[in-house]
Amino acid sequence: MKLVRFGPVGHERPGVLRDDVVVDVTDVVGDFDAAFLASGGLRTLARDIEDRDDLPRHPAASIPRWGAPVARPGKVVCIGLNYAVHAQESGMELPAEPVVFFKAPSTVIGPEDDVLIPVGGTKTDWEVELGVVIGGTGRYLASEQDAADIIAGYCVSHDVSERHFQLERGGQWVKGKSCETFNPLGPWLVTPDEVLEPQRLGLTLAVNGRTRQEGSTESMIFPVLEVVRYLSQFMVLEPGDLINTGTPPGVGMGMNPPQYLQEGDVVELSIEGLGAQRQRVRQATR
Incomplete structure (x- = not known):
């Protein structure tokens, strides 16, 4: 997977880049931070979002700013x-x-x-x-x-x-x-x-x-x-x-x-x- 964070400084949202589309996974993980990694969430993230058609999606080309991932x-x-x-x-x-x-x-x-x-x-x-x-x-x-x-x-x-x-x-x-x-x-x-x-x-x-x-x-x-x-x-x-x-x-x-x-x-x-x-x-x- 390619994990990304996007949005204004201090207000970045976590996402997964799939082809040229960013799936916003804020509602699933909160953020890609120490707590998320320590919980083992990375091991199950792909499965957790596989059938989530309700998650917002954004064309990667439309993202105005990328944060640190x-x-x-x-x-x-x-x-x-x-x-x-x-x-x-x-x-x-x-x-x-x-x-x-x-x-x-x-x-x-x-x-x-x-x-x-x-x-x-x-x-x-x-x-x-x-x-x-x-x-x-x-x-x-x-x-x-x-x-x-x-x-x-x-x-x-x-x-x-x-x-x-x-x-x-x-x-x-x-x-x-x-x-x-x-x-x-x-x-x-x-x-x-x-x-x-x-x-x-x-x-x-x-x-x-x-x-x-x-x-x-x-x-x-x-x-x-x-x-x-x-x-x-x-x-x-x-x-x-x-x-x-x-x-x-x-x-x-x-x-x-x-x-x-x-x-x-x-x-x-x-x-x-x-x-x-x-x-x-x-x-x-x-």
Whole structure:
């Protein structure tokens, strides 16, 4: 299934995308949030709506705004330097274990909402990533199969970064990752039955029509299921959590000379089978 949320900011409604039609499932699930995932509702959703002719339906092309496909996550856990060439372009050694950092959950916005250059920011950068949404509780998972069992689905995630804050303001990555609007998500949450091989997905990102990133999840140093298993050794993964699994090469910081986002730029990114995003860049004000 492809799960979506649509409508004005703060008033999104949950839906299921079928071909080019969105079935509004508000009356069935309430919202695609931690409570829904924890209840196991995702396992029965298709059956619950199968014969519901009374549910509102909307042409996808008529939807004015897509929200993030899950309501605000409890935590956003990120894996850094998970593609070898990206680590090299960043001037860093290949990690022996996954590099883990966090983003504020409030960074998560819709896939076509504006991205804001933060006040004081001078090096706002782009990163297309495969996002993984957790659908169950994960504690000390013993195997990659155990990890697979708690994944609710996959989505396009844009891990926007302010490199000046991240690398030049005391060494705390979270400062450069947690600015408002710094995690556009969606448009869809695609359930695992429709993503048979998460390690064979192509990723692309373009700025103002020029391709900057192009890669495949098969180039990950630490595969998706190993990332989920590994994280569960250090923290409890909970329904609704989002994991950003790293970015392929081609970020602005790695260019010669480096190039960063400016007001008015347009960023377009996509992952094979998971849909596409488009954001306009604006300057934040106090």
